[in-house]
Amino acid sequence: PAADKGLKDYYKDYFPVGVAVGPQSIKGPEAALIKAQFNSVTPENAMKMGPIHPEENRYFWTDADAIVDFAQANKLRVRGHTLCWHEQTPKWLFKDAQGKQVSKDVLLARLKSHIETVVKRYKGRIYAWDVVNEAIDDNPQAFLRNSEWYQICGEDFIVKAFEYAHAADPKAVLFYNDYNTERPEKRERVYRLLKKLKDAGVPVHGVGLQGHWSIFEPTEQELRTAIEQFASLGLQVQITELDVSVYPWEKERRARRPDESDAYTPELEQKQAAQYQMFFRVFRDYKKHLTGVTFWNVSDKYTWLDTYPVPGRKNYPLLFDQNLQPKKAYQAVVKF
Numbered sequence: 001p002a003a004d005k006g007l008k009d010y011y012k013d014y015f016p017v018g019v020a021v022g023p024q025s026i027k028g029p030e031a032a033l034i035k036a037q038f039n040s041v042t043p044e045n046a047m048k049m050g051p052i053h054p055e056e057n058r059y060f061w062t063d064a065d066a067i068v069d070f071a072q073a074n075k076l077r078v079r080g081h082t083l084c085w086h087e088q089t090p091k092w093l094f095k096d097a098q099g100k101q102v103s104k105d106v107l108l109a110r111l112k113s114h115i116e117t118v119v120k121r122y123k124g125r126i127y128a129w130d131v132v133n134e135a136i137d138d139n140p141q142a143f144l145r146n147s148e149w150y151q152i153c154g155e156d157f158i159v160k161a162f163e164y165a166h167a168a169d170p171k172a173v174l175f176y177n178d179y180n181t182e183r184p185e186k187r188e189r190v191y192r193l194l195k196k197l198k199d200a201g202v203p204v205h206g207v208g209l210q211g212h213w214s215i216f217e218p219t220e221q222e223l224r225t226a227i228e229q230f231a232s233l234g235l236q237v238q239i240t241e242l243d244v245s246v247y248p249w250e251k252e253r254r255a256r257r258p259d260e261s262d263a264y265t266p267e268l269e270q271k272q273a274a275q276y277q278m279f280f281r282v283f284r285d286y287k288k289h290l291t292g293v294t295f296w297n298v299s300d301k302y303t304w305l306d307t308y309p310v311p312g313r314k315n316y317p318l319l320f321d322q323n324l325q326p327k328k329a330y331q332a333v334v335k336f
């Protein structure tokens, strides 16, 4: 009966719909919601370099294995996140035994070993990887982010990461992943990087538009332009970390102002439903190029946006409320 239809059923002729999960969300009521609504999962933290590879000679597999086992048991696809990123890195990664910054050769050897070990462990059970995350700088006047990866290796770490991942699992679909990819100044620089990689024959197969959007952005035209421009490179496009904040985007973490409200008013709910409705109408229009849409977290009960950029300010960015019930935004997404 219709009541049993979930998001994945409404979108079965369009693209898989996924959700970012942790060890807590693959049991209890969240697990039931995930199974009913989604057909793909992404580990929110468990496969980031720090959590999965805390010491040079020690990996921590428990959480990542639990998520992959849950996915296999419930016939859910798995997106791996993320093989090379400048945040949540382990403290040993960029240092030698004496605490000095390592050379380019040492760092690339460490990256190669990390990628081979992690990708081969899940070969055949993870269909897509976010190989490199957020390598483009936030400063419109700059190009690559001046991370320790870039300081030590220059831009080679990007090419090498994709080559190592492709060698480890030639069947995996390899993504470059970034945020604010609809803002023209960032879109153009992400496009420039991807075109350079494609022209050099680097095995990058898709671009992940994180989709950390809000009731204020992106516009429909910005979203359409971004999807079309990246697709023109022959890349798959996925929305990899979708949430729609009820506050404007901010880069820097800050304290909550004493008078700063975090009430979820009917007006905010209505604006959010309209924004989600527009996003999914655009997604459906681009089903030829869009091969997945993944939400970042399951429901408003827990969202990373309660901790960033303003710790303690409640946000309401997802389709399900704090009691795991569908919101107006859910209805706006499934009625088409």
Ligand SMILES: Oc1ccccc1CN[C@@H]1C=C[C@@H](O)[C@H](O)[C@H]1O
Pocket: 044, 133, 179, 210, 212, 241, 250, 251, 304
């Ligand atoms: O929206 C942003 C603003 C500034 C920096 C990073 C981001 C997004 N960064 C994402 C968000 C949450 C993490 O769990 C993901 O791994 C990361 O890809």
